[in-house]
Amino acid sequence: MADNKKMVEAITSMEEDFAKWYTDVVKKAELIDYSSVRGCVILRPYGYAIWENIQKWMDGAFKKTGHENVYMPMLIPESLLQKEKDHVEGFAPEVAWVTHGGNEKLAERLCVRPTSETLFCEHYAHVINSYRDLPKLYNQWCSVLRWEKTTRPFLRTMEFLWQEGHTMHETAEEAIAETEQMLNIYAQLCEKVLAVPVVKGKKTNKEKFAGALATYTIEAMMHDGKSLQAGTSHYFGDGFAKAFDIQFTGRDNTLQYPHQTSWGVSTRIIGAIIMTHGDNNGLVLPPQVAPIQVVIIPVAQHKEGVLEKAAELKERLSRFCRVKMDDSNNSPGWKYAEYEMKGVPLRLEIGPRDIEQNQCVLVSRDNREKTVVALDQLEAAIPQLLGQLHDRLYQKALENREKRTFTAHNMDEMIQAANGENGFIKAMWCGDLACEEAFKEKAGVTSRCMPFEQEHLDDVCACCGKPAKAMVYWGKAY
Amino acid sequence: MADNKKMVEAITSMEEDFAKWYTDVVKKAELIDYSSVRGCVILRPYGYAIWENIQKWMDGAFKKTGHENVYMPMLIPESLLQKEKDHVEGFAPEVAWVTHGGNEKLAERLCVRPTSETLFCEHYAHVINSYRDLPKLYNQWCSVLRWEKTTRPFLRTMEFLWQEGHTMHETAEEAIAETEQMLNIYAQLCEKVLAVPVVKGKKTNKEKFAGALATYTIEAMMHDGKSLQAGTSHYFGDGFAKAFDIQFTGRDNTLQYPHQTSWGVSTRIIGAIIMTHGDNNGLVLPPQVAPIQVVIIPVAQHKEGVLEKAAELKERLSRFCRVKMDDSNNSPGWKYAEYEMKGVPLRLEIGPRDIEQNQCVLVSRDNREKTVVALDQLEAAIPQLLGQLHDRLYQKALENREKRTFTAHNMDEMIQAANGENGFIKAMWCGDLACEEAFKEKAGVTSRCMPFEQEHLDDVCACCGKPAKAMVYWGKAY
Numbered sequence: 001m002a003d004n005k006k007m008v009e010a011i012t013s014m015e016e017d018f019a020k021w022y023t024d025v026v027k028k029a030e031l032i033d034y035s036s037v038r039g040c041v042i043l044r045p046y047g048y049a050i051w052e053n054i055q056k057w058m059d060g061a062f063k064k065t066g067h068e069n070v071y072m073p074m075l076i077p078e079s080l081l082q083k084e085k086d087h088v089e090g091f092a093p094e095v096a097w098v099t100h101g102g103n104e105k106l107a108e109r110l111c112v113r114p115t116s117e118t119l120f121c122e123h124y125a126h127v128i129n130s131y132r133d134l135p136k137l138y139n140q141w142c143s144v145l146r147w148e149k150t151t152r153p154f155l156r157t158m159e160f161l162w163q164e165g166h167t168m169h170e171t172a173e174e175a176i177a178e179t180e181q182m183l184n185i186y187a188q189l190c191e192k193v194l195a196v197p198v199v200k201g202k203k204t205n206k207e208k209f210a211g212a213l214a215t216y217t218i219e220a221m222m223h224d225g226k227s228l229q230a231g232t233s234h235y236f237g238d239g240f241a242k243a244f245d246i247q248f249t250g251r252d253n254t255l256q257y258p259h260q261t262s263w264g265v266s267t268r269i270i271g272a273i274i275m276t277h278g279d280n281n282g283l284v285l286p287p288q289v290a291p292i293q294v295v296i297i298p299v300a301q302h303k304e305g306v307l308e309k310a311a312e313l314k315e316r317l318s319r320f321c322r323v324k325m326d327d328s329n330n331s332p333g334w335k336y337a338e339y340e341m342k343g344v345p346l347r348l349e350i351g352p353r354d355i356e357q358n359q360c361v362l363v364s365r366d367n368r369e370k371t372v373v374a375l376d377q378l379e380a381a382i383p384q385l386l387g388q389l390h391d392r393l394y395q396k397a398l399e400n401r402e403k404r405t406f407t408a409h410n411m412d413e414m415i416q417a418a419n420g421e422n423g424f425i426k427a428m429w430c431g432d433l434a435c436e437e438a439f440k441e442k443a444g445v446t447s448r449c450m451p452f453e454q455e456h457l458d459d460v461c462a463c464c465g466k467p468a469k470a471m472v473y474w475g476k477a478y
Numbered sequence: 479m480a481d482n483k484k485m486v487e488a489i490t491s492m493e494e495d496f497a498k499w500y501t502d503v504v505k506k507a508e509l510i511d512y513s514s515v516r517g518c519v520i521l522r523p524y525g526y527a528i529w530e531n532i533q534k535w536m537d538g539a540f541k542k543t544g545h546e547n548v549y550m551p552m553l554i555p556e557s558l559l560q561k562e563k564d565h566v567e568g569f570a571p572e573v574a575w576v577t578h579g580g581n582e583k584l585a586e587r588l589c590v591r592p593t594s595e596t597l598f599c600e601h602y603a604h605v606i607n608s609y610r611d612l613p614k615l616y617n618q619w620c621s622v623l624r625w626e627k628t629t630r631p632f633l634r635t636m637e638f639l640w641q642e643g644h645t646m647h648e649t650a651e652e653a654i655a656e657t658e659q660m661l662n663i664y665a666q667l668c669e670k671v672l673a674v675p676v677v678k679g680k681k682t683n684k685e686k687f688a689g690a691l692a693t694y695t696i697e698a699m700m701h702d703g704k705s706l707q708a709g710t711s712h713y714f715g716d717g718f719a720k721a722f723d724i725q726f727t728g729r730d731n732t733l734q735y736p737h738q739t740s741w742g743v744s745t746r747i748i749g750a751i752i753m754t755h756g757d758n759n760g761l762v763l764p765p766q767v768a769p770i771q772v773v774i775i776p777v778a779q780h781k782e783g784v785l786e787k788a789a790e791l792k793e794r795l796s797r798f799c800r801v802k803m804d805d806s807n808n809s810p811g812w813k814y815a816e817y818e819m820k821g822v823p824l825r826l827e828i829g830p831r832d833i834e835q836n837q838c839v840l841v842s843r844d845n846r847e848k849t850v851v852a853l854d855q856l857e858a859a860i861p862q863l864l865g866q867l868h869d870r871l872y873q874k875a876l877e878n879r880e881k882r883t884f885t886a887h888n889m890d891e892m893i894q895a896a897n898g899e900n901g902f903i904k905a906m907w908c909g910d911l912a913c914e915e916a917f918k919e920k921a922g923v924t925s926r927c928m929p930f931e932q933e934h935l936d937d938v939c940a941c942c943g944k945p946a947k948a949m950v951y952w953g954k955a956y
């Protein structure tokens with residue numbers, strides 16, 4: 001029998017306490033552990049493996065679109081961070097400062113990178129001289145640190161893993177096209193790989209990245225109706241280029257400033273997976289990034305031939321999917337609960353009677369539906385069942401979002417909607433910061449994005465009644 | 479024509495100034511750039527791509543041997559670092575300290591990880607309870623920081639990228655077997671992948687890792703006869719386990735301490751590649767990790783059909799090797815020099831006459847030997863030429879090492895050998911620290927390792943004349 005520490009205990013139900021359900025799941029599915037480093041978590045093998053699968057897909061997509069990986073220092077001198085005014089204002093209050101090296105006090109403080117625009121710019125000033133050197137399409141995989149007061153695993157931690165793309169272009173048009181391309185890649189990751197539907201849009205000035213001219217975002221709705229920003233892409237114009245004196249000789253032989261972008265997705269997206277698909281039995285992982293796609297559970301494994309057959313299946317399945325066979329002494333029921341907690345998409349049960357009939361039972365994690373499959377049909381059946389599971393997860397999440405998307409035509413309706421169940425609230429906006437702040441103050445919602453797919457709900461702003469400039473999705477966010 | 483900044487300039491010759499040759503190569507082959515962060519370098523796309531290829535091979539080898547990746551925080555509280563006495567003594571003088579988060583002074587200083595034994599141990603104390611939880615075979619890919627006074631790209635930088643494996647075992651025997659297994663994987667990486675011959679051995683107590691009972695090493699000899707430690711593997715016994723109170727219930731139902739290892743290889747190994755294979759025309763890259771294995775140079779590319787043919791070949795070759803086609807306006811001669819500087823193993827030249835005769839010319843980077851190959855034979859010829867190039871690089875490096883391996887029977891011979899050309903000096907040693915220090919003081923050499931393949935040169939120590947315990951390789955090291 002398993003020792004007590006590993007017994008699968010019940011988790012708090014989502015309906016009772018969504019926040020506690022979330023914390024229970026990340027711990028009990030063995031995604032993370034806490035450490036004595038405040039605000040930082042340990043990514044355990046099962047949690048890190050999800051990130052590796054996400055990385056692999058993204059890295060492939062970046063390389064296919066001509067991007068190259070680099071690595072910049074993790075420390076940034078204070079004077080370098082201060083070169084771009086808006087940027088430093090946004091980040092200085094939330095960085096960690098290195099003040100001593102060995103036993104010596106440093107002449108200049110260094111911050112642990114919260115993001116690397118400044119380092120990339122310094123390097124670009126060295127290597128960009130002519131239009132022939134453009135575009136520069138760089139990406140970096142690394143960890144960054146932001147001194148957060150309250151933290152939650154994946155959603156907000158002081159240190160987190162991410163990729164940060166930083167590119168330089170000859171023209172504004174090319175740079176803007178790059179931000180759109182990368183946002184589309186992020187949306188593809190969410191929808192096609194993680195089964196998480198997203199709304200693509202533009203952030204308001206208030207919500208945009210420090211130093212950016214425009215920030216594009218993909219917003220996903222969690223099971224509880226709150227929004228999660230799953231990836232962002234920024235257009236900087238030539239602001240940093242001017243601050244860092246990056247110039248190139250153009251085709252017309254004049255000196256010009258290049259146009260810049262940056263874009264990033266972090267381990268936060270694992271939080272989105274958990275809160276979009278999980279249920280009261282634990283994690284539900286989208287098949288494409290599940291570290292284990294099929295778990296084989298031998299039934300009555302002490303009987304002759306069962307373990308041999310299970311091992312043979314494992315060997316065979318490993319050629320086309322990520323498979324694990326659990327032949328520990330735990331009971332089948334215990335194992336079912338364990339791998340449900342871990343969100344393994346398919347469970348393959350095989351016992352003496354199945355072997356006799358040359359078949360097995362496949363159970364889908366999300367709906368527990370059982371499919372009896374002839375053993376010689378597994379190569380076709382498993383990818384099909386995994387694909388169907390992905391589609392069901394996506395549809396279910398989309399339905400949740402649609403059910404929780406509301407409309408408000410004025411402040412009263414906004415307040416009423418915001419006091420109801422969480423979700424997106426669509427409302428027209430004049431573009432003024434004052435109205436954005438009024439929505440926050442009176443209804444407790446922030447602007448999530450101005451979606452690319454605009455609807456004309458009214459002619460005027462739902463707050464002030466002045467002419468509306470855009471339809472905005474408002475809501476509560478992680 | 480190319481702009482002046484990118485013109486390939488001559489580099490300092492190795493014979494004139496090896497250190498300057500090295501710095502010229504890393505800059506001109508575009509492996510690194512300097513930044514305003516003292517002691518840290520930027521890994522540019524070409525340099526980082528070499529690391530990615532090394533990573534990919536290692537990560538595969540680790541996973542095949544049952545290891546799992548995790549991610550630990552980059553910051554370590556001072557109290558945690560201090561838990562193991564020898565360890566903190568070794569590392570405290572060379573760490574960077576974070577003292578402020580945002581605008582607040584921290585109650586406890588945090589160091590940026592110089593290595594992560596302490597964090598792994600803290601986590602292991604949480605997750606190891608029974609012998610069923612063992613072994614734990616974890617690895618981490620990350621960057622670490624050590625506050626170095628003098629730095630050189632790849633060889634010694636304040637921050638560097640590496641992998642650090644940390645494992646826990648039921649018995650000492652299993653842990654020792656793990657250190658040997660990982661050392662063998664490192665040796666395989668060097669010899670079979672990077673064409674760098676290595677000597678496997680054990681470090682003396684003076685040279686071992688802070689907190690380890692035994693450190694195993696692979697030592698490679700650079701072109702200039704100096705030694706470079708290319709990878710290490712440590713056996714810790716249960717010292718850390720006791721300091722961190724990690725205990726498990728054994729098969730006999732008693733509480734026991736597990737036995738620990740750690741092992742690492744860093745971007746330093748790129749320095750070994752450069753200094754083992756490089757020549758006065760620049761880098762020479764071992765084919766298996768070369769970001770570009772074949773560069774196609776169209777000759778007389780303005781003539782009809784040349785660029786089309788080159789593009790067609792690129793498409794074809796990309797199915798079985800990493801290939802680039804350079805159709806820029808630079809002259810073929812300029813391109814030849816550029817890709818020699820970058821160490822690309824094979825250059826494929828194709829011009830109008832070649833096309834007529836349905837052939838091309840393949841030039842090997844190391845010996846500039848030309849091979850005329852029929853176009854329909856490329857699928858066979860390229861892998862063969864790359865394999866031969868690998869073998870030649872390995873042989874040449876091995877010959878250099880053999881030529882530069884000397885023997886000393888007493889201190890006079892040691893001093894004489896150490897004053898000659900650099901290399902390994904084999905000499906017997908009694909095991910006393912005093913003699914090790916005497917060799918350093920009088921001859922300027924340090925112990926590189928006690929090779930696993932021992933030779934019995936004498937009965938007595940070459941320093942003190944007392945009975946010898948081991949043959950040691952002595953030398954100067956990077």
